[in-house]
Structures are given as C-alpha cells and as structure tokens.
Amino acid sequence: MKYYISISAWNLLESFTTESISPVAFYAERAYGAKLSRFLEDKFDRTYKLILSTKDNGGDYTIEVDEELIDKSLLAPEKDKTIFSYPKTIYYQKGLVAFRFNTQEIMDSMIAESQILFEVKCVKKYQSDFYVKEVKPTTIKSGKIGNSLSFDFMNYVEQDNRYNLIKGAITGYARGIMTAQSSDSRTLQTKVMDLKNAFAGLNTITLMGSGEIMNAGKYIAMIEDCKILYNSQREEPTRIFDIMKQQFSEIIKLAETRANAISGHGLSYDQDMINSEIMSVRNRIFAIEEANNIGSLISELEAIKKAERDNGLMVGKERLYFKAGTPEYERKQEIKRILNDFTYGNEEYKMLKDELKKLYGKQSESSNEVEILEGAIQAIFTRLSDLSNEIIKKIAATESKNNLDLSAITISNNIVLESANGLQAESSFFNTLLNVILDNPLDSPISENAILKLVEKGTKAFMELPESETEDGKQIVNCMRGFWLYKNHRAVSFEIPSDMEVIKSTMGFLLKPFGFDQIERYLLNKKCQHKEYAFMLWGACIGYADMPKTFTEVLYSDTKEAEKLDRFTRKFI
Numbered sequence: 001m002k003y004y005i006s007i008s009a010w011n012l013l014e015s016f017t018t019e020s021i022s023p024v025a026f027y028a029e030r031a032y033g034a035k036l037s038r039f040l041e042d043k044f045d046r047t048y049k050l051i052l053s054t055k056d057n058g059g060d061y062t063i064e065v066d067e068e069l070i071d072k073s074l075l076a077p078e079k080d081k082t083i084f085s086y087p088k089t090i091y092y093q094k095g096l097v098a099f100r101f102n103t104q105e106i107m108d109s110m111i112a113e114s115q116i117l118f119e120v121k122c123v124k125k126y127q128s129d130f131y132v133k134e135v136k137p138t139t140i141k142s143g144k145i146g147n148s149l150s151f152d153f154m155n156y157v158e159q160d161n162r163y164n165l166i167k168g169a170i171t172g173y174a175r176g177i178m179t180a181q182s183s184d185s186r187t188l189q190t191k192v193m194d195l196k197n198a199f200a201g202l203n204t205i206t207l208m209g210s211g212e213i214m215n216a217g218k219y220i221a222m223i224e225d226c227k228i229l230y231n232s233q234r235e236e237p238t239r240i241f242d243i244m245k246q247q248f249s250e251i252i253k254l255a256e257t258r259a260n261a262i263s264g265h266g267l268s269y270d271q272d273m274i275n276s277e278i279m280s281v282r283n284r285i286f287a288i289e290e291a292n293n294i295g296s297l298i299s300e301l302e303a304i305k306k307a308e309r310d311n312g313l314m315v316g317k318e319r320l321y322f323k324a325g326t327p328e329y330e331r332k333q334e335i336k337r338i339l340n341d342f343t344y345g346n347e348e349y350k351m352l353k354d355e356l357k358k359l360y361g362k363q364s365e366s367s368n369e370v371e372i373l374e375g376a377i378q379a380i381f382t383r384l385s386d387l388s389n390e391i392i393k394k395i396a397a398t399e400s401k402n403n404l405d406l407s408a409i410t411i412s413n414n415i416v417l418e419s420a421n422g423l424q425a426e427s428s429f430f431n432t433l434l435n436v437i438l439d440n441p442l443d444s445p446i447s448e449n450a451i452l453k454l455v456e457k458g459t460k461a462f463m464e465l466p467e468s469e470t471e472d473g474k475q476i477v478n479c480m481r482g483f484w485l486y487k488n489h490r491a492v493s494f495e496i497p498s499d500m501e502v503i504k505s506t507m508g509f510l511l512k513p514f515g516f517d518q519i520e521r522y523l524l525n526k527k528c529q530h531k532e533y534a535f536m537l538w539g540a541c542i543g544y545a546d547m548p549k550t551f552t553e554v555l556y557s558d559t560k561e562a563e564k565l566d567r568f569t570r571k572f573i
Helices: 009-018 024-029 104-114 123-129 153-178 183-208 216-233 240-264 268-291 294-314 327-345 347-363 368-398 424-439 448-462 471-487 501-511 516-525 531-542 549-556 559-572
Strands: 002-006 050-053 061-066 083-086 097-101 130-132 409-411 415-417
Touching (some): 009 104, 097 104, 104 123, 104 130, 123 130, 153 415, 153 559, 294 327, 409 559, 415 424, 448 471, 471 501, 501 516, 501 531
16 A cells, blocks of 8 residues: 655655654654744644645655555544545655656756755665656645644654654664774775875974975885885775875975075075964964864864865855754854854963964065965975875775674663673763763754763763773773863863773764764774764764765665665664
C-alpha cells in the first residue's frame, strides 16, 4: 500500500535536511531544523497532522510513502475514504519512499538549490527515487483536515527531538569508523602537516628578517620525503609535490632579491628594529588572545567566511552569505559580538592593537620594491599552504573506506558504547557524558559556556560511579577539572592523559566543538587514532538535522553501508 503527500518546494528541501516529513505545526515547536511558520501561506496551513491520500492528488511535488513507514493504528480516515490524517513524523528509508515532480525543470531546480545549502544532505541519497510525472492538482474537499490539535502532539515533538540527537550521535560514530585511517596514512598526513607548519614558521622568519632563506635544503628534503611516502601508498602519483618544490625555489630567489634591495636602500637596521618591535607586540597580543580563547574564535570566524566564499563560487558569486536563522549565521554574529566586546573592553589589548597598527605604518614606509617582493613571497607561502591542504584532502579522498560496524552500540534505557580501545573508566566516563548531552539538549547553538556546563554535569555524574574512584578514574576527573579551570581562566594549562585514547578523542570535541573539520584537524595534530568518540559527542550535541552534507556524504556514497546505518538508527524511533 502506498500513500501520497503533496508538499511545497521549501518543505521538500527541509525534509532532506531531517530525512523526514512532519506535520507543519511540528516545525515551529521542535528544537531543530528551520521554522516553517514564516513560509506559511495563511493561518489554515498551520496543521497538526500530515494529510495522506491513497492517490496522488497532483501538484508540483508529491512524496510517495510505503505503508511500512507508517504506524497504521494512528491513521484517521476522513469523509473521503481516500484521505487520512496522521499525527506523527514519517522518517524516510531508502527503498520505501519516492518523490514525484511535475516537470523536469522543477526537479532540476530543486536539485540545484539543494547543492548550495549545507544542511540539505540527503538529496543524492534519494535521487535515484526521483521521477517526473505530470499530475493535475485536485482539490481535497474535506474541511480543515489536520487543524485539530493532537492529544499527544507535544509527546511526538519531544520524541522527534530525542531521535534527532540520537541519530546525530550514531551518524557521528559511523562517520568516524568509516573514515578511520590506516597507520601509514596517518604517518603521511602527519608529515604533510609538519611540512605545512614548517612553511608557516619560515614565512614569519623570512618576512621578519632581512636576509636570504637559510637551510633551504631542509625544506626541499621534507617535500621529497612526503612525495616518496605518498607515491608508495597511492596507485596514482601526484604532481603537487613537484609544484611545491618549484614554488619554494621561487621563494628562495625572491628572498635573495629582497635582501639585496633592503641592503641597497640602507633599510637593514631600521627594518630589523621595526620587525623586532612588531614581533614583540604580536607576541603580547597573541598571549592575551590565547589566555582569553580569542585566537580560536578568530580562526572559527575565518572558517565561516571561507565557507561563504566557497558557497559563492558554486553559484558564480564572490560570496554567498549564510542566511539569518542558520547555525553558521548565528555563530558568526555571536563571535563578532564577543570579539568586539573584547577589543573595546580590554584596555591593554586595544592599546597593543593600536601600537601594532602604527608599527605597520612605519613598516610600509620602506621602499616600494621591498613591499612588492614581500607581497610576492607572502602569496607563494599562501599557495604552499593551499597545496598542503590539497594533499591532505587527497590523502583522505583516496583512503579506502572501512566497513561500518555498529555492534559496539547497545540499546537500553541509555545509549551505551562498549569501547575496545579504552580502559573501563574511560568507557564509563564517555557513556556518562554522552547521555548527559542527550538528556540536556542545547536550546541555542554550541558555545563555550554550553560545553563547560556539559563537562560539569558529566563529571559530577561520573563521580557518583565506582569507576571514578580508580586511579584511571581519578586521572579523568583531574583532566576535566583542569579543563574547566583552564576555560574559566583559573589555570594556565591542563593535562590530558597520554595513554587514554578515548579521553583524547573526547577532548577533541570539548576543545573544538564548533565543527567536525576542526575536531578532525585537532585529533590529527595530536595523533589520536579514534575520532569516532569525538564525532559521536559532536553529533549528539548538534543533532542530525544540523549536520552538513560535507560530513554525511561519505556515509551515503556506499549504498550497502548506508542501508546498514538506516536499519540501525530506525531501532531508536
């Protein structure tokens, strides 16, 4: 038996964000997804129930749903026996839903729009179930079907909220398992990261000094080492390392020319003195930023702006800003407010920024020739950084994906992850924190303050368990206490147990909670092998609906593994 649901273009796109379709009233009440209310045509559209039909009633968009996805005991027949109302969300499953479009143009337009929306993640997954068929619309003459408030309305909304977080947690874990790297790949990626960091350091040294590149052979050797390692692991070699060597040779030449220009203009002493002052002021600024977590906020803001530029390129624009109401937009505004308040509220910081501006002004008084050369050197160093990132992406893209094994997750009153990678105390703490996150959903985007509250609640709950009294348990409690003090500016540092892989991964989430890419980079730098724990906590925190397609696309690229994940997550509905 098939049922048909006629919907709008916007609602269809939103359904590919949540992988479900809900009564309109749900969107305004639940804690995730977009608020559909602003798209309503009139007050009668605020329905509390889905309207299902045994026949396609036409229109531009129709969802075809198999009866297997429906609790038939809740179907309420209306006057016309072909029409039914349904008070709950219907969750999609591959093979049990299909999507009809009235014209090819309408379908193509929807697919194109979905490509620029980060959270619309399931279009490719279900695209093989799209079809075009013109069906003239027919009017449903059955009064105000669906406008009556269901007795269990809020219970159903809360069920959706809970499931969204659980699905997010499981999806995060699955992503970590499937993309876990071999030890060889991790070694290669670490070496490329070391190369990137080496270039970043050399960039500073070069532009702060006035001489030629020292120990140039060291950097050439690092490039060659990465090239040999990459080609030994991958079937298809890459020319990127050769391009890097060519670019670096240009820097060597430009640095030599710049040194001669500085010497020729008699700028060496003044320039060195100014550069030394700039370095000193920058170090003081950096220390203040680190102590107040400003540096990470600036990095996060730049990442959001980069995403806007990348989105713009996809549609032929210089930049495509995130819309108001999206998590990215709200986080961007929040960071701007924090940075502005800090800049004008911290007198020392403001004074140092003004001083740095003046020093840069003095620096710009150098010869035009030197300025041009420095611009060229800076541009090539940026290019080397981009090439390093390209290699890192290439390593990940060419890594064979692991089979998805979800057997470690057990279902009881709480979600329990049986870890084979950590100690008993680690597993106990992780599961405690996971369920604290699930039981205390955020009512706003992730923030430093929200993370600290979760750590506080999770640690207190863990301290009630016998595992907290073991030596390992005491180490974990001390780590969390140190982290809390550090984030509250009551400690200059804290220690993460080096032999606890689960805790190291957990800290990846706690320290870098604002995006999976930040988590991944942190864990790579710390040589942590098990990102699945960090991703599971992150997924539980933001929920499935807010996950970007860049995170989930690898899960849906393998039909067999995607079906395995679908079957497992549906156990929690």
